[in-house]
Amino acid sequence: MSQTKELVDWHQEQRCQKAVEALGQNGFTAIYCRSREEAHNYIIRHSADSASVGFGGSRSIVDLGVQTVFEEQGKEILNHGTPGLDFEAKMAIMRRQLTCDLFLTGSNAVTLSGWLVNIDGNGNRVAALTFGPHRVIVVAGRNKLVDGDLAAAAVAAIRFSFANIAVILLFIAVQLYRSRLEELKLLRTFPEYRQHLADSLWFWKL
Numbered sequence: 001m002s003q004t005k006e007l008v009d010w011h012q013e014q015r016c017q018k019a020v021e022a023l024g025q026n027g028f029t030a031i032y033c034r035s036r037e038e039a040h041n042y043i044i045r046h047s048a049d050s051a052s053v054g055f056g057g058s059r060s061i062v063d064l065g066v067q068t069v070f071e072e073q074g075k076e077i078l079n080h081g082t083p084g085l086d087f088e089a090k091m092a093i094m095r096r097q098l099t100c101d102l103f104l105t106g107s108n109a110v111t112l113s114g115w116l117v118n119i120d121g122n123g124n125r126v127a128a129l130t131f132g133p134h135r136v137i138v139v140a141g142r143n144k145l146v147d148g149d150l151a152a153a154a155v156a157a158i159r160f161s162f163a164n165i166a167v168i169l170l171f172i173a174v175q176l177y178r179s180r181l182e183e184l185k186l187l188r189t190f191p192e193y194r195q196h197l198a199d200s201l202w203f204w205k206l
Helices: 004-024 034-044 059-064 065-071 087-097 123-132 150-157 162-189 193-198
Strands: 053-055 076-079 101-105 110-111 135-136
Touching: 004 034, 034 065, 053 065, 053 087, 059 065, 065 076, 076 087, 076 123, 087 123, 101 123, 123 135, 162 193
Parallel strands: 053 076, 053 101, 101 135
Antiparallel strands: none
């Protein structure tokens, strides 16, 4: 191992330990695992009394390979990402995850000040993360650590892909169109509202 890599690993470990300490101060039970095997064993050990296990869709958890162990142990697996499921089956599993014994999920970002930041399209992952399951384990790699405040973490949590950009632009377009409909309704109800619009700086000029 080169001296440069040793230095980088040491620096990353210090950041992880700082996040663990901050998470503890914010009421979380947090540990730092130095290897994939250590994280794998921790999850298996803390799932001993869990009959049902929900999966929130984390790539990090998939890479740990714990689902295969749970299947061999005969636990109920609640994974809405299982291939071949139709929409109704996925929704049923998502609802069942809210009452499972153990819910495993990732986090979009973790701040060094000890906050988890998550953006969830359906809301099922965040819902199970905050309420319902008997126990929740969040797995976050060191690549999820973010310096700065919650705003910086929220920006880092967004995966800037063409699909996400398209969704965001569509959302903006829908909201602008909705605002135009509201303005038209106000004009029909209150004709004097037109003068207010004339004196205001806004996207729509009706």
